[in-house]
Amino acid sequence: MTSLQILRSRKARWAVPAVAAVAVIGAGPLVDAVTASAHGSLPPRTAAQLLADVSNARVTALSGTVVETTDLGLPALPSIAGQGGPGGGAASFSSLVSGSHTMRVWYDGPDRVRLALLGQLGESDLVRNGTDLWSWSSHDNTATHWTVPAGEHGTPMEPGSAIGTATTPQQAAQAALKAIDPTTQVSTDPTATVAGRPAYELSLVPRDSRSLIGSVRIAIDGVTHIPTRVQVFARGSSSPAFQVGFTSFSTATPEASVFGFQPPPGATVKQGEVPRSSSHAHPRSGATRAAPDVVGKGWTTVLVAQLPASSEAGQSGLEGMLGKLPAVSGSWGSGHLLRSALVSAVLTDDGRVAIGAVPPQMLYAALSHR
Template structure:
């Protein structure tokens, strides 16, 4: 069974999600071949991309650790409460999670923190959401799955006939703003792995490179490390600390609410209604941004700058954001004046006339974009 193709929702359980967010600008496969250790056969960058797309496992379990050190300043008002603490850990701390997978309808994710544990468990049509801190559990019953869509009805170009064709389509769909090479072998979670390296061609990017560790046997990505330019240590790391490709025991997916837990029953229709409401709110937020002039994309690839007009808003969240912005350093130039947020991987400029510009670039690039 191909985990990544037949169950796209499981992809985020694997550390490649971090790389996808960073390399949205595109990539072109390099011709350098991995100078792997004698224990591993040589694999080119293109071959490794094919390997990842065709990774097949029946099950796995392990511990994922995420660490971040982006060099962000302390922002008063943005780290209060449970949600604020979680946000702080994402950008300047460490998080861990346990994951179990045993086929398309058996999966479990346990997010671990100092405040407690949050579990999402699927066992067939039963889905549980459990929070240890609040001692609450919600049970959903999913509807019977619809018959799989006939792939013959899809456009021919959407269904590659060979692994190499799949890799060629992936590379052809993105522009060559990235150099993809290999550096050799590594050890991740005690397993032999190849390293796939993605580097921006444009040296103006704050991102130096992204390293993806790929299991030599199963071809499942084991870790992602994002490095700032000229840095020796990663600013962002997401990787398996421990992993086993044995199929987990069925008991891992059988949830029994602990004593004292408040259980709420829900259903797929209610969940769908919640999703519709969230989609509606997202559309309204997008309309607010559009009414303010809409986002503008300046540049391309790794040095893309996104500029938008801040929508008018009110409430406690808006007040907290405004308070945080006021603590940022003041900057000015021919483009005007405003506040600047810098980190090792990105910069954000908030101008006094209500514009926001952001990108994985140095402040000088934002200043240039602000004059356009």
């Protein structure tokens, strides 16, 4: 989900959707038998109770600082032209795939939201204030403005925008909780502390040893019941390969001035076009791209998809990236392997990609699947 889609989605509340709680409760005795111990500062809660708390949580306002850290052990790869690079410390929402990043968050209802990604040498902002939506990057001092129809909680996305994924603890928790089923060992602990506040910690451990993921730990604020930290550990590792969480957190209503964005002096200002709903959108270049194939289920799911066509500059950058990766081949064809602590991916020479939190052998099997 892109940063602008965070603001657009009516389902992307500050609480995990009720479907996550239903998934846990549906696990039956597995969840009901697991209860948080009583030695912490919070009263004991079962995992099912915690997920019900999360699904019912309603926070009307909040602000805070979110820090995301990713250490997947990926090889150093060149950036693809037109997609942005390290930027020497400049802040870009497309850079949230490695290293450590800090983001400020302000929320006062679905029509008043601000995200500020802070870099050592710059900042990127997304600001929704009523019918006005702004994005701004200090890297090139460019601002884009959209006018959102009154009463519409959706947020338009600029086609070709370089803004990538901006992850909040709530979104990361939502993705992790979807994986809960009887293949997951679940436990809870009421003794966690996040941003100086007592929290429960929900631990999810895959029972399938083929998964590269060792565990996912989700901290749930003891007062507001919203997820405030998510940590993902690779199998056999004691340090998280990915974590995102609040380092400061407040439910006080932010000052109105926070949402009153004005482009800085000298900024290049562009007017974005509000796209029509997807049901009326015209497919690009004739045919609509086929949906990815899903092979397997749960923690060992593999997605196989056709890569989109690249521009000449993008193709050159992709070839440069592939040159850094080891070549692999088999009955499924040939390609290049990208392997990290949590994720494996194969980019085939015939334009496909297979990706999953699994060893490469399972990707090869998925590519051969018909």
